[in-house]
Amino acid sequence: MDLFVENLTVTRGGLPVLEGLEFTLRPGGILILRGPxxxxxxxxxxxxxxxxxxxxxxxxxxxEAIAYGAHADGLKATLSVEENLxxxxxxxxxxxxxxAVEAFNLKGLLNRASQxxxxxxxxxxxxxRLLVTGRPIWLLDEPTVSLDVASVALFADAVRAHVAxxxxxxxxxxxxxxxxxxxxxxxxxxxxxxxxxxVATAFDTDFEGAFE
Amino acid sequence: MxxxxxxxxxxxxxAGGGFGLGLAFFLIVTVLVPFGVxxxxxxxxxxxxxxxxxxxxxxxxxxxxxxxxxxxxxxxLDLLATAPLPMEGAVAVKALAHWLVTxxxxxxxxxxxxxxxxxxxTGHIWVxxxxxxxxxxxxxxxxxxxxxxxxxxxGGLLMSLLxxxxxxxxxxxxxxxxxxxxEGMANATPLALMAGITAGSIALLPFAAAAAIRVNLR
Numbered sequence: 001m002d003l004f005v006e007n008l009t010v011t012r013g014g015l016p017v018l019e020g021l022e023f024t025l026r027p028g029g030i031l032i033l034r035g036p037x038x039x040x041x042x043x044x045x046x047x048x049x050x051x052x053x054x055x056x057x058x059x060x061x062x063x064e065a066i067a068y069g070a071h072a073d074g075l076k077a078t079l080s081v082e083e084n085l086x087x088x089x090x091x092x093x094x095x096x097x098x099x100a101v102e103a104f105n106l107k108g109l110l111n112r113a114s115q116x117x118x119x120x121x122x123x124x125x126x127x128x129r130l131l132v133t134g135r136p137i138w139l140l141d142e143p144t145v146s147l148d149v150a151s152v153a154l155f156a157d158a159v160r161a162h163v164a165x166x167x168x169x170x171x172x173x174x175x176x177x178x179x180x181x182x183x184x185x186x187x188x189x190x191x192x193x194x195x196x197x198x199v200a201t202a203f204d205t206d207f208e209g210a211f212e
Numbered sequence: 213m214x215x216x217x218x219x220x221x222x223x224x225x226x227a228g229g230g231f232g233l234g235l236a237f238f239l240i241v242t243v244l245v246p247f248g249v250x251x252x253x254x255x256x257x258x259x260x261x262x263x264x265x266x267x268x269x270x271x272x273x274x275x276x277x278x279x280x281x282x283x284x285x286x287x288x289l290d291l292l293a294t295a296p297l298p299m300e301g302a303v304a305v306k307a308l309a310h311w312l313v314t315x316x317x318x319x320x321x322x323x324x325x326x327x328x329x330x331x332x333x334t335g336h337i338w339v340x341x342x343x344x345x346x347x348x349x350x351x352x353x354x355x356x357x358x359x360x361x362x363x364x365x366x367g368g369l370l371m372s373l374l375x376x377x378x379x380x381x382x383x384x385x386x387x388x389x390x391x392x393x394x395e396g397m398a399n400a401t402p403l404a405l406m407a408g409i410t411a412g413s414i415a416l417l418p419f420a421a422a423a424a425i426r427v428n429l430r
Contacts, residue, residue: 049294052430068294072287076219078226083219090215091295129291 001065001136002026003048003168008057009191010040010047016055016191017043023184025168027136030159030181033172039186041172042071045139048170067135069143073126077115081106081125084114089132100131103158104151119146127155131162138162138169144177152177213297213305220309230278234271234314235321241267242325253330260329261390264339267325268318269350269383275314276354277371279306280362280425289362293429299422307355307418315347331394338393342406346386349410352417353378359421363428382409 003025010018017040025031033041047054048061049068075084085097085106101107104124114122123146130138138159144152156177159169171181224231245263246256283289292302322343323336331339357375361367385406392399 046290051290051293064296066294068291070287070290072290074283074286074288074291076223076286076288078223079219083222087215087219088291088295091292091297093296 001062001168002060003065003137003170004058004060005048006058006060008044008047008059009055010043011052011055012040012043018186018189019056019191021057021186021189025137025170027166027168028163029168030163030179031168031170032179032181032183033170033186034174034183035172035186035190039190041186042141044186045141045170045172049139061137065135066137066139067130067133069127069130069138069140071141071145073122074129075114075122075125078113080111080113081117082110084125085128085132088129092133092135094132094134097128097132100128103131103161104128104154120148120151123147124151124154127158131158136167138167138171140169140171140173142172142174144173144175213301216292216297216302216305217309220306221312224309224313230275231313232317234275235317237274238267238271238318238321239325241270242328245329256330257332257335257394260326260331261335261339261342261394262387263329264322264326264331265342265346265383265387265390268315268322268343268347269379271318272314272347272350272354273372273375273379275310276358276375277361277368279310279355279358281358281367284362284428289425290429293426299425300418303355303359303421303425304414304418307352307421310355311348311351315343315351319343319347334396335390335394338390338399342386342390342393342403345403345407345410346382349382349406349413350379352410352413353382356413356417356421356424359424359428362425382406385409 005021005023008021009016010021021044023031033044035041045068046052048059049066079087082097085100089095089097101110104127106124106128109117109121114125117125127143143155147155152175156179159179163169242263249255249259280289283292293299319340322339326336326339354375357371357378360374361371364370385402389399389402389406392402
């Protein structure tokens with residue numbers, strides 16, 4: 001399933017942060033989002049995930065095609081690893097958690113309550129959730145935070161397996177995971193916070209020239 | 213949807229889940245009232261339906277901000293919003309879970325606690341029936357209030373202020389139906405009005421609450 005983004009403007013707190021974004025993500029492709037802190041990578045991913053509407057432009061994508069991996073893992077502290085995964089598997093209607101457990105080496109932790117996991121183990125569980133969604137397009141926001149080198153390798157293997165199976169991934173990250181990936185730098189698309197708004201409001205047209 | 217219901221019930225039962233919180237509060241209210249108003253059994257019996265209703269309503273209010281706030285804080289709500297489950301369904305299921313954990317235990321325990329207030333025998337039945345019909349509306353309206361304030365830090369006070377006025381019709385009709393029933397008078401009208409509020413809330417508020425959550429997640 002393709003993801004086409006055309007002339008997209010995304011906003012945070014009502015102000016545009018990225019303007020005129022254009023890119024395409026095809027099945028089997030990986031795109032790494034780069035850009036300094038605060039440049040709008042998270043906002044872009046949230047917009048693509050359908051959590052907030054874009055100001056302008058179009059996103060061609062079935063909302064049912066994406067699996068969104070946010071900063072927060074969405075784990076319930078008092079549920080065990082297995083219960084957490086089972087919950088997401090049944091929400092997405094997949095039910096089989098064994099491949100996800102295998103891929104992220106969670107076997108020994110299945111009965112542990114997720115409040116007793118380390119930060120890296122929680123992250124692995126959060127990433128394992130992506131596998132149980134069974135969705136083709138992964139949108140990942142800083143997936144490697146608090147992972148050690150071995151776990152990053154596990155994650156990279158999972159992404160490779162996913163794209164080899166016809167999926168695709170859009171990953172915002174600062175580290176090099178050794179993936180065969182295109183790089184999309186958002187810096188050139190940053191909106192000028194002091195510039196004139198590209199979309200004129202009714203106020204702008206009504207009062208045009210009034211203050212000169 | 214069933215997975216979400218089971219998860220919410222399981223979370224409520226685990227440590228820190230808040231199951232029994234409302235029930236304990238309800239028990240405290242009914243135990244304290246006789247100390248406050250004095251032990252005359254006639255007075256207590258007269259005010260008992262009203263006290264039980266106010267107690268159940270406040271106990272319900274106590275746990276409302278947990279409905280969405282915890283899921284919002286740990287990121288689950290974002291992930292649920294991108295999941296195949298429609299947000300309206302998720303809201304309805306979470307309100308149902310809240311009712312099963314709070315409203316239903318309150319309803320079942322009210323006839324027992326009514327003994328502490330010297331409520332006559334017929335009153336036990338009417339308190340049970342009115343709470344059974346009325347508490348689903350309390351959970352659903354509460355879920356709507358919780359959805360409106362989900363992104364706010366310490367939004368509990370604002371939510372109480374929003375929700376309490378919406379609770380008042382249910383309280384008036386519920387307590388009125390219980391009181392009239394206890395005294396042997398006809399109570400079909402307040403009962404029907406309360407049932408109407410419950411049915412209307414369940415039919416309409418999941419949509420309003422889902423819209424509020426979508427706005428708050430932006």
